[in-house]
Amino acid sequence: METISRLGVVGCGLMGSGIAEVAALGGLDVLVTESSPEAARAGRRRVEASLDRALRRSKITEAARDAALARLAFADDLGAMADRQFVIEAVAENRDLKTGVFRTLDQVVTDPRAVLASNTSSIPVVDLAVSTERPAQVIGMHFFNPVPVQTLVEIIPALTTSPDTVARTRAFASEHLGKEIVEATDRSGFVVNALLVPYLLAAVRMVESGSAGAQDIDRGMELGCAHPMGPLRLLDLIGLDTAQSVAESMYDEFKEPLYAPPALLRRMVAAGRLGRKSGRGFYDYTA
Missing domain, CATH: 1.10.1040.10 (N-(1-d-carboxylethyl)-l-norvaline Dehydrogenase; domain 2)
Structure with missing residues (x-):
């Protein structure tokens, strides 16, 4: 199975920043996009502050913090996601906003096998999948706040999601992010x-x-x-x-x-x- 090394995170609020932090600590090359340069700078500050808190509480070492920061890059254009192998959308819980993100990712991400995941907590994943030309690569990946502390992630395949995408997502969540997994059917609310x-x-x-x-x-x-x-x-x-x-x-x-x-x-x-x-x-x- 292909090794994932380049992760994209769309949105750097509470959830997106937590996902980016965990991924960077896990050794991944992480690119985060936001809607504006100001939002991207605010997202970077949010991740830096969380890593500094973890350092003060002796959860991580100074070397680990510095290495994680070195693996993080920020941009304000979804076009920067072109080379990503796995992208997690973590924008506001709004169907139209999320659908727009997936349509754009479908156009800009060049790897045809790239997984496009949504951190939605309630929106049907199939609605996001069919907005793209690659519905087999779209899946739900619901994290819990605060992401660096909470160990659970829900994996939600849509009716259109391929078994290969499910297997790659499960492996990515457990091996790269260190998360425990429950798998849910694509119905609003999932399990939790x-x-x-x-x-x-x-x-x-x-x-x-x-x-x-x-x-x-x-x-x-x-x-x-x-x-x-x-x-x-x-x-x-x-x-x-x-x-x-x-x-x-x-x-x-x-x-x-x-x-x-x-x-x-x-x-x-x-x-x-x-x-x-x-x-x-x-x-x-x-x-």
Whole structure:
């Protein structure tokens, strides 16, 4: 099986930067693209800060940090992905945006066997695959935040994905990125979010109805069910806008009321209270 050495990552937000960091630490030549020079510089700073934190916590050595930074390159043009053997899309959870990225990658990536993977958490992979002329090489590869810490990745073949692409993706995730794998069918939510999202939305509905406050709900699940983090703190970590997008995608597919975003979640997103990344969600992080 072909050895993957050149990885492309599209998008350098929380997920993209984490994927790029793990890949660079794993010895890969990593090219990251963003939508503008300013966003590319911000992405580089995000990866550098994460590597510096790992160094301070003795998770990596100074030599490993410096070697990882040397393997990272940043650009603001998807055309730079031409020589990549494996590309992971990690832009915002928006169907039109992701589809546009895959159409462009299909045109610019020259290797006909290159794997084009999406870090989507809910959008059907087949929708992305059929937007290209190489649907057999398109697959879902759902990472979890924070990527350098969380060991799991979901592998999601579409109906169009070839067995060779599945095998190469599994090998890449385990051997190059050091991840544990679960394989899911291409249905919105896959394995983890199909179970997690109704639980998170139920916690929002409890706050909305006045059944309990955020701190009591979280303490109840942390102390009563041994969860490492309560559902509302977890929502703040995920990002309320991301959670809303995932819930909407799942509701669109299944029309199950338990997947419908509660009104409180929609209001908080509209108000810009997105969780940790905005400084305020169900909790205040400005201090």
